[in-house]
Amino acid sequence: MKRLVLAVMAVGMLVAGAVQSAEELHNPGGIGGVESLRGASELEATRAADAMKRFPRDQGTIDSDYVYQPPLVPHTIRNYEVSLNANKCLACHSWKNANEMGATKISVTHYQTREGQVLSDVSPRRYFCLQCHVPQADAKPLVENEFQRVDALR
Numbered sequence: 338m339k340r341l342v343l344a345v346m347a348v349g350m351l352v353a354g355a356v357q358s359a360e361e362l363h364n365p366g367g368i369g370g371v372e373s374l375r376g377a378s379e380l381e382a383t384r385a386a387d388a389m390k391r392f393p394r395d396q397g398t399i400d401s402d403y404v405y406q407p408p409l410v411p412h413t414i415r416n417y418e419v420s421l422n423a424n425k426c427l428a429c430h431s432w433k434n435a436n437e438m439g440a441t442k443i444s445v446t447h448y449q450t451r452e453g454q455v456l457s458d459v460s461p462r463r464y465f466c467l468q469c470h471v472p473q474a475d476a477k478p479l480v481e482n483e484f485q486r487v488d489a490l491r
């Protein structure tokens with residue numbers, strides 16, 4: 338009986354091993370063949386960084402395409418730190434500094450919590466500016482896009 342159990346276990350381990358190596362053959366980088374619009378990169382490989390985007394100067398702000406769109410950033414943001422310790426954006430855009438810096442004030446929505454309570458300082462959910470505002474770049478769309486600007490903004 339004991340022998341039979343051992344034999345069954347041995348066969349089981351062999352089969353499991355074969356299945357595993359077949360999987361490795363099939364899925365070499367461990368990404369299961371998944372590819373994003375930016376291409377595939379295997380888990381253990383470091384992909385070369387994309388070329389830096391160009392942020393043309395003096396291009397003006399590109400108009401919004403829909404109501405309540407976070408406006409695009411019309412200037413470079415190179416080396417602007419936004420972290421636990423510092424928020425460079427607020428050095429120009431906070432209500433305190435905007436006038437002096439000649440920058441647009443962040444709107445009152447940036448002071449509201451998600452329950453609608455208005456705080457005396459920027460709401461944590463609006464602290465990481467680049468979550469919503471991206472710099473304007475001359476970048477090709479990744480996929481074909483037929484989005485039309487809403488009538489009210491045409």
Ligand code: HEC
Pocket residue numbers: 398407408409410411412414417419425426427428429430438439440441466467470
């Ligand atoms: C040195 C000051 C300064 C800093 C720092 C700065 N900005 Fe600006 N920003 C401006 C000025 C001035 C404008 C007005 C347009 C212009 O002249 O480029 C502006 C315009 C904008 C606009 C467009 C506003 C509108 O009404 O269309 C956005 C969005 C913006 N900035 C976001 C940011 C974000 C996000 C950061 C941080 C990553 C940042 N800015 C850092 C000065 C600054």
Ligand code: HEC
Pocket residue numbers: 405406407408424426427430441442443444445446447459462463464465466467468469470
């Ligand atoms: C969760 C998304 C979100 C985050 C985070 C966010 N914003 Fe905005 N922002 C918006 C939207 C949406 C608008 C346009 C509607 C409005 O004013 O709320 C806007 C508007 C603005 C405007 C134009 C205001 C005006 O009166 O025209 C400026 C400037 C701006 N944001 C700067 C910032 C800065 C600086 C930060 C970081 C401290 C920031 N935003 C964080 C979504 C965001």
